[in-house]
Amino acid sequence: xxxxxxxxxxxxxxxxxxxxxxxxxxxxxxxxxxxxxxxxxxxxxxxxxxxxxxxxxxxxxxxxxxxxxxxxxxxxxxxxxxxxxxxxxxxxxxxxxxxxxxxxxxxxxxxxxxxxxxxxxxxxxxxxxxxxxxxxxxxxxxxxxxxxxxxxxxxxxxxxxxxxxxxxxxxxxxxxxxxxxxxxxxxxxxxxxxxxxxxxxxxxxxxxxxxxxxxxxxxxxxxxxxxxxxxxxxxxxxxxxxxxxxxxxxxxxxxxxxxxxxxxxxxxxxxxxxxxxxxxxxxxxxxxxxxxxxxxxxxxxxxxxxxxxxxxxxxxxxxxxxxxxxxxxxxxxxxxxxxxxxxxxxxxxxxxxxxxxxxxxxxxxxxxxxxxxxxxxxxxxxxxxxxxxxxxxxxxxxxxxxxxxxxxxxxxxxxxxxxxxxxxxxxxxxxxxxxxxxxxxxxxxxxxxxxxxxxxxxxxxxxxxxxxxx
Amino acid sequence: xxxxxxxxxxxxxxxxxxxxxxxxxxxxxxxxxxxxxxxxxxxxxxxxxxxxxxxxxxxxxxxxxxxxxxxxxxxxxxxxxxxxxxxxxxxxxxxxxxxxxxxxxxxxxxxxxxxxxxxxxxxxxxxxxxxxxxxxxxxxxxxxxxxxxxxxxxxxxxxxxxxxxxxxxxxxxxxxxxxxxxxxxxxxxxxxxxxxxxxxxxx
Numbered sequence: 257x258x259x260x261x262x263x264x265x266x267x268x269x270x271x272x273x274x275x276x277x278x279x280x281x282x283x284x285x286x287x288x289x290x291x292x293x294x295x296x297x298x299x300x301x302x303x304x305x306x307x308x309x310x311x312x313x314x315x316x317x318x319x320x321x322x323x324x325x326x327x328x329x330x331x332x333x334x335x336x337x338x339x340x341x342x343x344x345x346x347x348x349x350x351x352x353x354x355x356x357x358x359x360x361x362x363x364x365x366x367x368x369x370x371x372x373x374x375x376x377x378x379x380x381x382x383x384x385x386x387x388x389x390x391x392x393x394x395x396x397x398x399x400x401x402x403x404x405x406x407x408x409x410x411x412x413x414x415x416x417x418x419x420x421x422x423x424x425x426x427x428x429x430x431x432x433x434x435x436x437x438x439x440x441x442x443x444x445x446x447x448x449x450x451x452x453x454x455x456x457x458x459x460x461x462x463x464x465x466x467x468x469x470x471x472x473x474x475x476x477x478x479x480x481x482x483x484x485x486x487x488x489x490x491x492x493x494x495x496x497x498x499x500x501x502x503x504x505x506x507x508x509x510x511x512x513x514x515x516x517x518x519x520x521x522x523x524x525x526x527x528x529x530x531x532x533x534x535x536x537x538x539x540x541x542x543x544x545x546x547x548x549x550x551x552x553x554x555x556x557x558x559x560x561x562x563x564x565x566x567x568x569x570x571x572x573x574x575x576x577x578x579x580x581x582x583x584x585x586x587x588x589x590x591x592x593x594x595x596x597x598x599x600x601x602x603x604x605x606x607x608x609x610x611x612x613x614x615x616x617x618x619x620x621x622x623x624x625x626x627x628x629x630x631x632x633x634x635x636x637x638x639x640x641x642x643x644x645x646x647x648x649x650x651x652x653x654x655x656x657x658x659x660x661x662x663x664x665x666x667x668x669x670x671x672x673x674x675x676x677x678x679x680x681x682x683x684x685x686x687x688x689x690x691x692x693x694x695x696x697x698x699x700x701x702x703x704x705x706x707x708x709x710x711x712x713x714x715x716x717x718x719x720x721x722x723x724x725x726x
Numbered sequence: 727x728x729x730x731x732x733x734x735x736x737x738x739x740x741x742x743x744x745x746x747x748x749x750x751x752x753x754x755x756x757x758x759x760x761x762x763x764x765x766x767x768x769x770x771x772x773x774x775x776x777x778x779x780x781x782x783x784x785x786x787x788x789x790x791x792x793x794x795x796x797x798x799x800x801x802x803x804x805x806x807x808x809x810x811x812x813x814x815x816x817x818x819x820x821x822x823x824x825x826x827x828x829x830x831x832x833x834x835x836x837x838x839x840x841x842x843x844x845x846x847x848x849x850x851x852x853x854x855x856x857x858x859x860x861x862x863x864x865x866x867x868x869x870x871x872x873x874x875x876x877x878x879x880x881x882x883x884x885x886x887x888x889x890x891x892x893x894x895x896x897x898x899x900x901x902x903x904x905x906x907x908x909x910x911x912x913x914x915x916x917x918x919x920x921x922x923x924x925x926x927x928x929x
């Protein structure tokens with residue numbers, strides 16, 4: 257038994273088996289959650305490359321799996337990252353049934369997580385671009401499910417999913433070429449070839465990360481797909497791409513030391529924050545608002561990479577991001593089940609019938625904007641503090657972006673509490689959704705009040721990178 | 727591009743002609759069967775150009791995977807009921823426009839090829855020509871339509887063009903296998919998107 261088999265092959269096979277049994281919706285969700293949790297626990301307590309004695313039984317998890325001349329390697333340093341990835345998956349799968357995310361979400365979500373792990377483990381890591389593309393192909397049935405109740409907007413012919421597929425495929429092609437050019441940089445270094453490699457890499461990640469102007473797929477998907485399923489793709493996929501990008505920084509010193517790259521990332525990050533916050537400000541569809549918020553957060557993540565101690569910040573932001581996006585997506589899913597649409601005209605006054613769901617939605621929006629005492633506040637504050645010492649102009653523009661999100665949250669509040677004929681408050685939420693929303697909201701507040709309990713554990717994921725650690 | 731500059735013109739010239747004709751057919755064709763046939767022929771052209779860089783057995787992987795992808799798409803198209811979601815109707819002038827656009831794209835790519843071949847030393851001009859032509863036609867297909875089948879055909883065309891170039895740069899068996907799987911995966915996604923409205927209608 258090797259570590260790659262345990263954390264790549266096993267979840268992929270279990271995901272495919274669960275896909276065959278997806279007709280039993282609740283059972284497949286529970287099974288998927290338990291599998292993800294189990295793998296997270298195994299990652300926490302099972303050493304890799306070390307002999308383990310359990311009474312009469314002893315075993316050793318090898319760290320390498322050879323496939324057609326290439327290696328998949330998961331070492332002892334990768335264990336914290338594995339715990340994070342599988343805990344994240346378990347957290348997301350747990351609410352999939354309540355959120356009505358579709359029968360394919362959990363089974364294919366397991367396969368997506370397996371592919372994510374494979375992309376981290378493959379050597380040489382440049383082949384991860386192909387694994388990213390396979391992940392995209394698996395995400396399409398998550399985003400387009402025949403058993404989901406389609407709203408009028410969602411019945412349009414899958415524009416968002418097709419745009420997502422197109423841009424990711426084009427990004428993959430650029431990154432595959434980058435791999436070949438980088439080999440040339442190593443053998444015959446020179447400024448021309450380095451510029452060519454950096455340009456190809458820039459285009460590749462621009463497509464993959466939905467950097468402006470290649471961002472339209474996020475917003476279209478947020479409008480078109482089931483919110484919980486769509487948010488899962490946004491979260492896992494962007495995290496996967498960021499980890500892939502960090503491997504480039506970890507491997508190539510000339511990239512880490514490049515002032516041009518630093519300036520470029522700052523410019524791009526600021527543009528994404530402004531586009532995300534500014535567009536959310538004027539948006540009249542709650543799903544699209546989520547999409548713009550994702551763009552804003554991606555911009556913050558890009559800016560974090562440019563800080564001297566920004567990469568631990570990137571890892572620290574994952575837990576608030578997962579919690580906030582999860583609550584936001586769950587609230588949208590529950591709202592959509594009542595309103596059959598997420599446009600302002602369709603959700604008008606729903607706050608009276610679903611006060612807890614509406615509260616969750618608003619708190620998630622405010623958390624993403626960095627409101628004090630909520631999950632994202634500690635991370636945003638650390639970012640602003642560090643960035644103010646490096647480039648104050650970035651701080652001002654980033655504050656402008658979150659101001660847009662604040663106003664968007666205020667507009668959402670106004671719409672949800674618009675006067676209707678019957679404006680008495682009635683709790684129409686189911687007991688299960690009340691429990692889940694209550695737990696998630698508590699999580700958002702606890703993360704905001706006591707970040708020191710959780711964030712150091714997230715930063716341990718950096719151990720997987722030799723040269724980027726704190 | 728002068729014919730005399732091509733290496734192995736008995737392979738590369740027919741390949742370029744096949745790619746041109748099949749690419750244009752994919753742009754203007756409407757019937758699922760003709761599109762499948764054109765895609766199949768396109769992969770013959772891809773195979774011939776890849777064969778200039780790889781061994782026959784490895785190049786055959788491209789051809790077989792491509793034909794499987796074409797058959798997958800073709801079967802799903804033939805089996806799908808006629809509806810406006812899948813079909814794209816354009817007038818005869820629309821076809822003329824597409825052909826002219828393809829001609830312009832082809833000219834542009836052929837003019838760019840000598841400069842780009844300077845970036846990839848050791849790669850023949852015919853490989854660069856074929857690769858750029860396919861990528862250009864694929865991008866044109868992607869830009870002209872939002873129908874699922876057209877988008878998948880466009881992506882397969884772009885991918886085919888990329889594979890022609892990449893084959894001259896990298897000869898790893900794992901990459902060849904993964905790219906072949908990718909072709910199949912794209913075709914499966916296309917077949918799935920064709921089938922989804924039918925599944926919803928049957929509910």
